Amino acid sequence: MARSLKKGPYVDEKLLKKIEGKRPVETGVIKTWARRSQIAPEFVGFKFGVYNGRVHIDVLVTEDMVGHRLGEFSPTKKFVRHGGKMQKELETKAKEAEIAAAQAAKAATDVAGKGAAAKK
Numbered sequence: 001m002a003r004s005l006k007k008g009p010y011v012d013e014k015l016l017k018k019i020e021g022k023r024p025v026e027t028g029v030i031k032t033w034a035r036r037s038q039i040a041p042e043f044v045g046f047k048f049g050v051y052n053g054r055v056h057i058d059v060l061v062t063e064d065m066v067g068h069r070l071g072e073f074s075p076t077k078k079f080v081r082h083g084g085k086m087q088k089e090l091e092t093k094a095k096e097a098e099i100a101a102a103q104a105a106k107a108a109t110d111v112a113g114k115g116a117a118a119k120k
Helices: 013-019 085-119
Strands: 029-032 047-051 056-060
Touching (some): 029 056
Parallel strands (some): 029 047
Antiparallel strands (some): 047 056
16 A cells, blocks of 8 residues: 555655765765665665665665665565576586686687797
């Protein structure tokens, strides 16, 4: 359910006080636990350290973020990956192909280096 238009957006008062009268260049990271606070136009350019339950994640506020909540830009869960046995096989094949390509590139540069040395 959305917040009443009469009330206006919820912006944490402590955050407003922290940025009041300051320029974004002057301040470093402003640590906050107010994930539910909406991003106001005054926040643009400031860098907030939004707490995700474990660490503070730096969020640089841009104009596109106005109206969203700070917590949207600080994920609380770490995505590991989908898949299982098939996904592991695909990843190992990709790594093997990458290693083979790196070895081929190294061999090509070695051959080119020996040819240049022989001409001198």
